[in-house]
Amino acid sequence: MAALRLALVQMAVGSNKLENVKRACNLVKDAAAKGANLVALPECFNSPYGTKYFQEYSEPVPGPTTNLLAEVAKECNIYLVGGSIPESENGSLYNTCSVFSPSGEMIGKYRKMHLFDIDVPGKIRFQESEVLKPGNRLLTFNLGRCKIGIGICYDIRFAELAQIYSEAGCHLLIYPGAFNMTTGPAHWELLQRARALDNQLYVAAVSPARDESATYIAWGHSTLIGPWGEVEATTEHKESTVFADIDLSKINEVRQNVPISKQRRLDVYTRPSQVCVANGKSDQSQRTKECSGYDIETNKHVD
Numbered sequence: 001m002a003a004l005r006l007a008l009v010q011m012a013v014g015s016n017k018l019e020n021v022k023r024a025c026n027l028v029k030d031a032a033a034k035g036a037n038l039v040a041l042p043e044c045f046n047s048p049y050g051t052k053y054f055q056e057y058s059e060p061v062p063g064p065t066t067n068l069l070a071e072v073a074k075e076c077n078i079y080l081v082g083g084s085i086p087e088s089e090n091g092s093l094y095n096t097c098s099v100f101s102p103s104g105e106m107i108g109k110y111r112k113m114h115l116f117d118i119d120v121p122g123k124i125r126f127q128e129s130e131v132l133k134p135g136n137r138l139l140t141f142n143l144g145r146c147k148i149g150i151g152i153c154y155d156i157r158f159a160e161l162a163q164i165y166s167e168a169g170c171h172l173l174i175y176p177g178a179f180n181m182t183t184g185p186a187h188w189e190l191l192q193r194a195r196a197l198d199n200q201l202y203v204a205a206v207s208p209a210r211d212e213s214a215t216y217i218a219w220g221h222s223t224l225i226g227p228w229g230e231v232e233a234t235t236e237h238k239e240s241t242v243f244a245d246i247d248l249s250k251i252n253e254v255r256q257n258v259p260i261s262k263q264r265r266l267d268v269y270t271r272p273s274q275v276c277v278a279n280g281k282s283d284q285s286q287r288t289k290e291c292s293g294y295d296i297e298t299n300k301h302v303d
């Protein structure tokens with residue numbers, strides 16, 4: 001067995017919350033029985049995806065859903081990336097992913113940082129920010145020698161987030177996601193390949209299965225992209241689990257062959273926000289090394 005066998009559980013999600021969670025746990029058990037030691041669930045796996053549902057389906061984290069995920073991670077002796085669920089805390093709602101170790105401990109939670117607010121006239125309008133608040137913290141964890149970073153769906157459009165994770169030493173980025181029938185065919189795979197190629201690492205995205213009767217129809221196509229930018233494993237839109245092995249030596253090979261991380265021209269890249277004008281002369285400030293809640297130098301979360 002490979003050191004890291006990943007399973008992306010593209011599960012059907014319905015309107016019964018407990019049924020959704022039980023289904024997720026059964027599919028996780030099935031993936032573990034087939035040799036996966038890292039299993040990931042999709043975005044919003046215990047609730048239909050839609051702003052009108054988030055309040056009703058929300059719960060604290062930790063809470064009833066994540067307690068069941070913790071149990072299944074322990075029972076199966078696996079790392080579990082618990083997709084995302086609508087989280088409630090102090091009257092606010094978040095789109096939250098929690099991660100569990102093989103001992104059943106919740107080792108971190110990540111709140112979607114970039115909320116899905118788009119308006120493509122005649123096609124799709126979705127405004128998560130009408131109901132949700134964004135998170136401000138990154139989340140990484142280690143499985144053996146593999147360092148893993150978490151984002152949620154729309155976060156994948158933001159190259160900076162993936163680059164920060166890469167600079168923090170991540171080898172694999174996992175995005176529980178739920179693209180739709182407009183942006184899915186156009187951008188889902190392209191964005192994963194772009195993030196993988198920019199950063200020369202693995203990128204996985206895991207979607208719910210497509211339900212044509214839902215108010216929001218997910219694109220499906222859960223996928224793992226390799227550090228060369230190629231599709232390593234994928235599926236179509238029905239319920240299924242995608243299995244793939246993560247081989248860290250491929251990352252080293254690509255980075256040696258095409259050494260872009262050593263060839264950056266940080267001496268000439270300047271962003272408008274990084275130019276300060278003093279005494280009438282423009283001055284290039286240092287490249288930003290910190291992001292809110294996460295210190296890249298020490299690789300630690302900061303309050």
Ligand SMILES: NC(=O)CCC(=O)C(=O)O
Pocket residue numbers: 043116152153154155157177178179180183184187
């Ligand atoms: N759930 C999401 O964040 C959807 C993102 C999406 O569909 C996109 O096009 O971006």
